[in-house]
Amino acid sequence: MGNGAKAAQKRERNADKNAAKGSKSQAKANEAAKNIICTTCRQSFLTTTRAPALEEHAQNKHSKTMAECFPNAAA
Numbered sequence: 001m002g003n004g005a006k007a008a009q010k011r012e013r014n015a016d017k018n019a020a021k022g023s024k025s026q027a028k029a030n031e032a033a034k035n036i037i038c039t040t041c042r043q044s045f046l047t048t049t050r051a052p053a054l055e056e057h058a059q060n061k062h063s064k065t066m067a068e069c070f071p072n073a074a075a
């Protein structure tokens with residue numbers, strides 16, 4: 001047991017820290033997933049939002065088509 005073992009322990013602890021950080025950044029990942037943005041009102045939607053929901057937003061909020069409000073999401 002010399003300094004080498006201690007250094008390894010330290011590295012392990014740092015790895016744990018990084019893992020904890022990674023789980024916390026999940027919130028940031030969720031934020032990044034919201035990348036469908038209504039070009040009319042800038043409201044953001046999750047990429048998993050179904051087309052009918054976007055269509056409904058466009059029509060109900062703006063009396064526009066889905067393609068007008070969400071040119072990027074139009075498939």
Ligand SMILES: [Zn+2]
Nearest residue numbers: 038040041061
């Ligand atoms: Zn909108």
